[in-house]
Amino acid sequence: MxxxxxxxxxxxxxxxxxxxxxxxxxxxxxxxxxxxxxxxxxxxxxxxxxxxxxxxxxxxxxxxxxxxxxxxxxxxxxxxxxxxxxxxxxxxxxxxxxxxxxxxxxxxxxxxxxxxxxxxxxxxxxxxxxxxxxxxxxxxxxxxxxxxxxxxxxxxxxxxxxxxxxxxxxxxxxxxxxxxxxxxxxxxxxxxxxxxxxxxxxxxxxxxxxxxxxxxxxxxxxxxxAHWARRPPTGEEVALVHDLIRQHHLHRIGNYHYHHHHHHPQQHGETVPMSRTVLQNCCLMHSQDRNVFDVIFGGHLLRLAYEHAFSTAALHAGEYCDPLSMDDVAFLMPGCVVRVHVRATKVEPGAPEQSVVTNVFSFAFRCPSGPVRRVVPDTMVEAMEYLMGRRQNANDEASQAVLAAQAVARL
Missing domain, CATH: 3.10.129.10 (Hotdog Thioesterase)
Structure with missing residues (x-):
């Protein structure tokens, strides 16, 4: 960069x-x-x-x-x-x-x-x-x-x-x-x-x-x-998800209390279901947030998504995290990474039961104090999202810089 x-x-x-x-x-x-x-x-x-x-x-x-x-x-x-x-x-x-x-x-x-x-x-x-x-x-x-x-x-x-x-x-x-x-x-x-x-x-x-x-x-x-909706997982990725879920299941049978884990910091090495990290919010759009074309400007949605992701990462890590990247957006800082996906949906007037995905945001953060708990998918869609995050991480300059810094620190 x-x-x-x-x-x-x-x-x-x-x-x-x-x-x-x-x-x-x-x-x-x-x-x-x-x-x-x-x-x-x-x-x-x-x-x-x-x-x-x-x-x-x-x-x-x-x-x-x-x-x-x-x-x-x-x-x-x-x-x-x-x-x-x-x-x-x-x-x-x-x-x-x-x-x-x-x-x-x-x-x-x-x-x-x-x-x-x-x-x-x-x-x-x-x-x-x-x-x-x-x-x-x-x-x-x-x-x-x-x-x-x-x-x-x-x-x-x-x-x-x-x-x-x-x-x-x-x-x-x-x-x-x-x-x-x-x-x-x-x-x-x-x-x-x-x-x-x-x-x-x-x-x-x-x-x-x-x-x-x-x-x-x-x-x-x-x-x-390269999105999972177009490109199916490779054999290596399928094996990765299988091993992750198997290890989580064995740990849960042993000493993991499934129902007590929701947005609380735990020791490194533990896992938590992805669904337990979900943080939802509904935001009203106002005239103060419009642009010259009298529509809500994209920067406002971007800020809402970022602050929502920031809160999600903080609750999962148990402390404020530093921004590292947003999709192709990179903030070059050494540390540990937790990637958060945020979706904004639009509800059509007169049809509250229907919603349409209008934007998908993907952020990455680093936890200043060190590693955080791994997340584990429970459903096929969550597994595909997990693999998509892994692919993004592999192509993200900021995330790779973090991994390189960690490798040097361990020497």
Whole structure:
């Protein structure tokens, strides 16, 4: 992840005035006004030709959003987790999602098309102080991004995260993270795909990022094909589940009291049924959570899913856990991992007995104090979900970094 290509900051950026904030950030400004009011953020953008029907230069969509945490105590308190100095990571995910929409809007516009977040390809959050310094709310935070690839009706937006210590050179930012969002364009009635302007890379770096976007598209298809609904378990995976359930059954017959285990920390080596870790919640959507298209914005659902997964992991581990990854989203930190799957469902008005799955989120966390209890599937569907989590873990850079750190620690 550290070797990933970086953006080239345009040589001349303009600082947006308060009057310009609305059209410069159509998603972030709308959501911010509805939910948190003015936050004192600094906005920088590249002045550009407003003709959106022609091919667009890559840097024309460039945007910067700066959070002055070091000097704005009110802003710092908004992003602070209660009774701790840790950041409310769910709010940061909201901001990343809305900024990705703002960047896509600068490339494609919003007057003739509806822009929707299709997927979050990857986010890397580096919290290794030896690499990037300690990430805290005492430092300013910058999100900077642009469209790096565009197809017929979809775009890949790359956002870099950097921080800056108080009193440091205002032009010196330390890279700490990376995000890739995929947005799609639909017709105003949302019945068909809408075309987006072509993207014209000008520099060799922009060409590399464009080619990287093509690779990401192929990788997304490969991950979809690897889902358990399409790809059956291998013989090795079937044997793994069989052995796991057999060991759990033998342990239960011996000294394991099945009915007493529900969200309580136990000694390492014990197992608990997956169904016993379930935490459910029902959330009402409100007008304050809508975006410029008058629908609930994806970042809000992302925050709800993350905070729900955070609570589930904490109850299972018996302590607060640190975020490690979300599906393809990686937060590089050493430690032990517990992976949590969260599903959000939509209930249709007038038919409360019917529900439709609208989003599936997959998160991973590390338990600071060490290993946690293993979970054991009870049903075939749970077994497939267990194997899917195992496959994700094998392809997750953050999880593999954790395993490597554990192996070194045991030497």
């Amino acid at each position: 550290l070797g990933t290509l970086r953006l080239e900051e345009p040589p001349i950026l303009k600082e947006a005035t308060l009057d310009e904030a609305g059209w410069c950030l159509p998603f972030s400004y709308e959501v911010g006004e509805h939910r948190r009011g003015g936050r004192g953020l600094l906005i920088k953008y590249k002045a550009r030709n407003l003709t959106l029907s022609k091919p667009q230069i890559a840097t024309d969509s460039y945007l910067e959003l700066i959070f002055p945490f070091s000097s704005n105590s009110t802003l710092r308190e908004q992003y602070q987790r209660f009774t701790s100095n840790h950041m409310r990571f769910g709010l940061l995910l909201e901001d990343l999602d809305t900024l990705a929409g703002d960047i896509a809007a600068r490339h494609a516009g919003v007057s003739e098309r509806v822009l929707l977040t299709a997927s979050i390809d990857r986010i890397s959050w580096i919290q290794d102080r030896h690499v990037a310094g300690e990430v805290t709310l005492a430092n300013n935070l910058r999100m900077a991004g642009q469209v790096v690839w565009a197809g017929r009706s979809s775009m890949e937006v790359m956002i870099e995260l950097s921080h800056q210590a108080p009193g440091a050179d205002p032009n010196q930012w330390n890279f700490i993270g990376l995000a890739f969002f995929v947005l799609v364009a639909r017709t105003p009635d949302r019945t068909a795909a809408a075309e987006v302007p072509l993207l014209v890379p000008e520099t060799s770096r922009e060409m590399e990022l464009f080619e990287q976007g093509k690779v990401h598209m192929q990788q997304r298809q490969q991950r979809r094909d």
